[in-house]
Every structure is written in C-alpha cells, then in structure tokens.
Amino acid sequence: MPAYPAVLFDLGEVLVHLRFSRGMAQLLRLAGGDETRALDLAAIFMEPFVLDWNAGHQAPAAFLGELCRRLGPRPVPTWQAAGAWCDVFDPYPEMEELAAEVVRSGHPTWLLSNTDPLHFSKLAAAIPVLQQFSGLHLSYEVGAAKPDPRFFEVFLQRSGLAAQDCVFMDDRPEFVAAAQALGIRALVHRGDVGEVRLWLRAQGVPVAAPRPASR
Numbered sequence: 001m002p003a004y005p006a007v008l009f010d011l012g013e014v015l016v017h018l019r020f021s022r023g024m025a026q027l028l029r030l031a032g033g034d035e036t037r038a039l040d041l042a043a044i045f046m047e048p049f050v051l052d053w054n055a056g057h058q059a060p061a062a063f064l065g066e067l068c069r070r071l072g073p074r075p076v077p078t079w080q081a082a083g084a085w086c087d088v089f090d091p092y093p094e095m096e097e098l099a100a101e102v103v104r105s106g107h108p109t110w111l112l113s114n115t116d117p118l119h120f121s122k123l124a125a126a127i128p129v130l131q132q133f134s135g136l137h138l139s140y141e142v143g144a145a146k147p148d149p150r151f152f153e154v155f156l157q158r159s160g161l162a163a164q165d166c167v168f169m170d171d172r173p174e175f176v177a178a179a180q181a182l183g184i185r186a187l188v189h190r191g192d193v194g195e196v197r198l199w200l201r202a203q204g205v206p207v208a209a210p211r212p213a214s215r
Contacts, residue, residue, distance in 0.1 A: 011113035013171035017090040026084035056140035147178035
C-alpha cells in the first residue's frame with residue numbers, strides 16, 4: 001500500500017526555474033529588435049490566446065501561427081518562434097532531488113502543471129524524475145488551467161485521491177488558494193527549498209531535513 005499523503009508538485013519555479021525574460025529577448029530579436037515593442041511582447045505571455053493554449057483549446061500549428069502574426073510585420077518561421085517560446089527553462093536540481101526523495105519514500109507523486117505541449121515535450125526529457133511520478137496532470141490535456149477549480153476537481157476524480165490525502169506546492173498564491181478551497185493542504189513555494197523540506201516533513205513525508213547553512 002502506498003504511503004499518504006500524496007505529494008503534488010507544480011512545474012514552473014517548483015521543479016524548474018522560469019526565465020521568461022530570455023524567451024522574450026529572443027522573440028524581440030525575431031520581431032526585428034525594436035526595443036519599443038518589448039512591453040507588448042512581454043504581454044504575449046498572458047494574452048487570452050496563450051491561456052487558451054495552456055488549457056488545450058488550440059492546436060500547436062494554430063498557436064504558432066498566431067504567435068508569429070503578433071510578432072509581425074516581419075515574417076518569422078514557426079520553428080524559430082517555437083524555439084524562442086521554449087527557451088524559458090533552467091534546471092532546479094535541489095527540487096529535482098527533493099522530488100526523487102518523495103518518489104523513493106513510496107508516497108504517490110504527481111505533477112500538476114499549467115503547461116502546453118511544446119513546453120512539456122521539452123521538459124519531459126529534461127527532468128528524468130518525472131518518469132518516476134505516479135502520474136501527470138497537465139492543463140492542456142485536462143482542458144482547464146489553474147486556478148480554475150475544475151483543474152483540481154478533475155485531478156481528484158482521475159487519481160481517486162481524497163483532497164485531505166494530498167499536499168500541493170505551487171509558486172502562485174492564487175493557485176495555492178484554489179487548491180486549499182477544495183481541502184488540499186498547500187504551500188506557496190517561495191524559492192526556499194529548506195522551507196519546503198520542513199513543510200513536507202510536517203505533513204508526514206519522510207524527506208531529509210534541510211542541511212545547515214554553511215558558515
């Protein structure tokens with residue numbers, strides 16, 4: 001029998017670092033390097049068409065076509081736009097190790113992420129521990145994205161887990177609040193891996209204690 005609680009990890013700024021500024025700089029170069037467009041291009045990451053993309057409501061070809069249109073008027077090959085779109089991640093080895101410890105502890109371990117097929121195809125190969133998770137719950141496959149309560153409700157239905165048997169960590173307070181509203185114990189990940197370790201231990205997950213700070 002698996003041990004409980006089940007441990008639910010977010011992806012961006014929990015298992016990988018996000019570097020949207022790097023992707024934006026590449027998009028800016030593709031758009032012709034016009035610095036006056038920097039704010040417009042930064043806003044693309046929160047445009048409704050991107051939110052629909054994360055929720056699985058667009059095909060990759062349609063998304064990339066719209067992204068290239070917004071980069072115009074200079075023609076941009078879709079493969080270049082896709083490369084810039086995906087160049088926004090850096091490894092987070094401390095959290096990957098923590099996730100591996102959770103897996104080894106026998107606790108069910110899930111990924112709950114707002115993501116898209118382009119991003120996830122890159123990350124699935126870059127984060128080997130994901131292959132050992134009990135399951136992946138991805139917004140573009142579910143058809144709903146955090147903080148929509150349906151995202152969490154569908155997860156509980158498909159996993160067969162009760163909310164009180166889950167602990168969840170995410171860097172976005174509004175996503176944590178949405179999980180808590182359904183009875184899931186949740187923590188805002190602020191970048192302090194030691195804090196996360198202490199919190200998991202307090203929830204009954206036997207990960208190693210944080211190492212003392214070196215002097």
